[in-house]
Amino acid sequence: MNLLYANDTPGQYPTSWYAATATKHAAYPPLQGDTKADVCVVGAGYTGLSAALHLAEAGYNVVLLDAQRVGFGASGRNGGQLGSGQRVEQDGLERMLGQEHASKLWEMGQEAKNLVKSLIAKHEIDCHLKPGVAWTGSTTSDVRHLHDYAEHLQKHYGYDEIEVLDHAALQSVCPSPDYKGGVLDMGAAHLHPLNYALGLARAAAAAGVRIHETSPAENIVEGSKAIVQTATGSVSADHVVLACNGYLGNLNGEVAARVMPINNFIAATEPLGDRVKDVLPRDVAVADSRFVVNYFRLSNDGRLLFGGGESYGYRFPQDIAAKVRKPMSQVFPQLKDVKIDYAWGGTLGITMKRLPYVARLAPNILSASGYSGHGVGTATHAGYLMAKAIEGNADGFDTMAAIPTQAFPGGASLRSPLLVLAMLWYATRDRLGL
Numbered sequence: 001m002n003l004l005y006a007n008d009t010p011g012q013y014p015t016s017w018y019a020a021t022a023t024k025h026a027a028y029p030p031l032q033g034d035t036k037a038d039v040c041v042v043g044a045g046y047t048g049l050s051a052a053l054h055l056a057e058a059g060y061n062v063v064l065l066d067a068q069r070v071g072f073g074a075s076g077r078n079g080g081q082l083g084s085g086q087r088v089e090q091d092g093l094e095r096m097l098g099q100e101h102a103s104k105l106w107e108m109g110q111e112a113k114n115l116v117k118s119l120i121a122k123h124e125i126d127c128h129l130k131p132g133v134a135w136t137g138s139t140t141s142d143v144r145h146l147h148d149y150a151e152h153l154q155k156h157y158g159y160d161e162i163e164v165l166d167h168a169a170l171q172s173v174c175p176s177p178d179y180k181g182g183v184l185d186m187g188a189a190h191l192h193p194l195n196y197a198l199g200l201a202r203a204a205a206a207a208g209v210r211i212h213e214t215s216p217a218e219n220i221v222e223g224s225k226a227i228v229q230t231a232t233g234s235v236s237a238d239h240v241v242l243a244c245n246g247y248l249g250n251l252n253g254e255v256a257a258r259v260m261p262i263n264n265f266i267a268a269t270e271p272l273g274d275r276v277k278d279v280l281p282r283d284v285a286v287a288d289s290r291f292v293v294n295y296f297r298l299s300n301d302g303r304l305l306f307g308g309g310e311s312y313g314y315r316f317p318q319d320i321a322a323k324v325r326k327p328m329s330q331v332f333p334q335l336k337d338v339k340i341d342y343a344w345g346g347t348l349g350i351t352m353k354r355l356p357y358v359a360r361l362a363p364n365i366l367s368a369s370g371y372s373g374h375g376v377g378t379a380t381h382a383g384y385l386m387a388k389a390i391e392g393n394a395d396g397f398d399t400m401a402a403i404p405t406q407a408f409p410g411g412a413s414l415r416s417p418l419l420v421l422a423m424l425w426y427a428t429r430d431r432l433g434l
Helices: 046-056 092-097 100-123 141-155 167-173 193-204 272-280 320-331 375-391 397-399 411-432
Strands: 032-043 062-065 130-137 164-167 181-190 210-212 219-221 226-229 233-242 260-271 285-288 295-298 302-306 340-350 357-362 363-368
Touching: 032 046, 032 164, 032 226, 046 062, 046 193, 046 233, 046 375, 062 233, 092 100, 092 141, 092 181, 100 181, 100 193, 100 375, 100 397, 130 141, 130 167, 141 164, 141 181, 164 167, 193 210, 193 375, 233 375, 260 320, 272 295, 302 320, 320 340, 357 375, 357 397, 363 375, 375 397
Parallel strands: 032 062, 032 233, 062 210, 130 285, 233 363
Antiparallel strands: 130 181, 164 181, 219 226, 226 233, 260 302, 260 340, 285 295, 295 302, 357 363
16 A cells, blocks of 8 residues: 555645645646756655755755655644654663663754754744643553653753643643643644745755655665656665655665554644633643543644544544544543534654664665654754765764664564554553553
């Protein structure tokens, strides 16, 4: 199954609230014929756009190919949360990789947040950037874990932008009967993800990047001059950057064996008006402690953008709104009958350990993907790190590439049945409160 087209119309964004409110932009032309470049970037999500932009600003001749549209994939469909650190918590990274490596990854997580904020400011990207992400616990043990983790960050990393919330304090942030407490990270942020991607594309084009949409890469011929082939042309380049994430398909088997595509779903309610105060009296984003995470925030026009719902295959359900309404009604019973104006799905990439897979696939072919739901900052930063590595400074790239990333058992061929089993198991644990 080709996930580029399995659930979407070729060349069109999904009917999401993001697409409906995106900054007006013209399409970029498809690749026609053969061309040359210093670098060919495959994939125009955050990773590819960031890599292309930074390389062009450093003086490289860059061609950027996308099979669909700029920001078409997870970069233009996600929950818009710019989180701190990595997808795995710091104490987990310390046990997994040791204190020194974990500390470097924390610093890089901070760099990632700052990079996103600086790019938005530098290029005047109108994407409704606002501070604050709360993490909530539905059980006493979940709340205790969140509080202990906040203390760990404050004590060992000097991170003082995170606030511990007891039940009463959390209710003033998010008055849901499902949540017993949590933490509020004001160093994290949230934004309009598609407008952020489109802003990066405009900046990249202005810096000289040749962007070609509806130009899927079909094959990469390795060599001192790598050749990226499409149905209507090719790019011969000194370097190639693979930035495909969940939409990689069969373009590279090594990456496909380690990065599993999964689907997630978001709904946008009608504008809530005065009911906003009963849902999110503070304009922060929220994510909860379930394995099948619920995440939500307010849009700039007062809608609740709610992400959630389990997926057991690669086809989107016929009624995405109904799938999302179920967890939304558990978190906010007062919204069980609210009108849903938009509902959409998207495909992201995860790894076994929920840390990105960053690799040098050949001397002149770099890849980064598998952000596991933490991609707004991490993907932007990964693109920057690949650009720096091509420029000759691979320190940051090597730090990320040193994270061990094992292949899924059975490789790419067994990822789908494994996904079904895993989601069923963890969804059952969530329902039982384990």
